[in-house]
Amino acid sequence: CSYAANLPLIVSTWANPGFRSASQNAWDFIKVNNGQGLGALVEGLVTCQTLQCDTTVGYGGSPDEDGETTLDALVMDGTNHQMGAVGALRRVKDAARVAWAVMNYTQHSLLVGDQATAFAVKMGFINESLTTNVSIKLHKDWLDNKCQPNFWQIIYPAQKNP
Amino acid sequence: PSNHDTLGMVVIDINGGVSAGTSTNGARNKIPGRVGDSPIPGAGAFADETGGAAETGDGDVMMRFLPSYLTVEKMRDGCTPTEAAQIAILRVRKFFPTYMGAIVAANKNGDYGAACNKQQANGMTTFSYCVASSATNNATIVTINCIDDSTP
Numbered sequence: 001c002s003y004a005a006n007l008p009l010i011v012s013t014w015a016n017p018g019f020r021s022a023s024q025n026a027w028d029f030i031k032v033n034n035g036q037g038l039g040a041l042v043e044g045l046v047t048c049q050t051l052q053c054d055t056t057v058g059y060g061g062s063p064d065e066d067g068e069t070t071l072d073a074l075v076m077d078g079t080n081h082q083m084g085a086v087g088a089l090r091r092v093k094d095a096a097r098v099a100w101a102v103m104n105y106t107q108h109s110l111l112v113g114d115q116a117t118a119f120a121v122k123m124g125f126i127n128e129s130l131t132t133n134v135s136i137k138l139h140k141d142w143l144d145n146k147c148q149p150n151f152w153q154i155i156y157p158a159q160k161n162p
Numbered sequence: 163p164s165n166h167d168t169l170g171m172v173v174i175d176i177n178g179g180v181s182a183g184t185s186t187n188g189a190r191n192k193i194p195g196r197v198g199d200s201p202i203p204g205a206g207a208f209a210d211e212t213g214g215a216a217e218t219g220d221g222d223v224m225m226r227f228l229p230s231y232l233t234v235e236k237m238r239d240g241c242t243p244t245e246a247a248q249i250a251i252l253r254v255r256k257f258f259p260t261y262m263g264a265i266v267a268a269n270k271n272g273d274y275g276a277a278c279n280k281q282q283a284n285g286m287t288t289f290s291y292c293v294a295s296s297a298t299n300n301a302t303i304v305t306i307n308c309i310d311d312s313t314p
Contacts, residue, residue, distance in 0.1 A: 007272045048185060063191070109203070
């Protein structure tokens with residue numbers, strides 16, 4: 001079922017403390033900045049990046065096979081179909097605001113990888129490591145566990161334990 | 163499920179204007195260079211003048227179905243946010259019965275809802291998300307039961 005709520009309205013995935021803070025901060029923002037829906041959205045996304053929600057948002061989590069954390073983010077304004085996004089963003093913490101900058105300061109929609117980093121640096125974002133002791137340990141434990149689990153298939157030597 | 167969590171958010175402003183977005187560090191132990199569903203419009207999130215949706219879960223699988231786009235499209239056709247999200251969840255489930263995924267949705271009138279895929283043993287059977295509005299005045303937690311093939 002669905003429920004009618006009074007506007008404005010924030011709805012967001014997950015409910016662990018960090019995720020709930022994201023929802024709360026977005027709400028607090030929109031309450032004092034009525035009509036600033038996109039600002040509230042960015043505020044919510046940035047909250048989880050800062051709090052590293054469940055180490056699944058922001059720096060210091062989900063290391064890839066090389067131990068590096070890379071970030072994906074999207075902001076979309078449905079009123080006039082504006083959007084900005086970054087994929088595999090390296091060495092910049094605030095992926096949501098970089099996505100926002102793609103939307104506002106370019107005519108593109110999606111920038112990726114090292115070139116997205118270069119764009120972010122041009123826009124004034126800091127180029128810094130996204131690795132923490134937490135992500136170092138996650139990666140080390142994965143190596144110690146013979147790289148299990150992983151996302152390879154049909155390749156020799158067998159990459160995935162059954 | 164702590165491996166594929168992503169923040170997805172939908173905001174309806176006081177005038178019914180819709181925005182939606184995501185932020186994530188992706189799947190743990192991903193192959194370097196991997197990009198998930200989160201930055202893909204219509205996959206990780208989508209917003210238009212009728213409503214918005216955002217998703218979380220197995221992005222590698224979900225992005226092939228543009229579930230956020232489908233959810234918004236179904237809301238445009240008159241489905242409630244929950245009905246629309248359920249249709250999108252089941253669309254993926256038809257091909258990937260055990261995937262982990264959830265969608266939150268809201269329309270410009272302030273109706274909202276969510277759906278998630280019910281997994282087998284040890285998988286996700288409920289999903290919690292947050293709602294904040296002047297009705298709640300604070301971020302409140304809503305927990306739903308995930309759906310499976312028996313859902314109409």
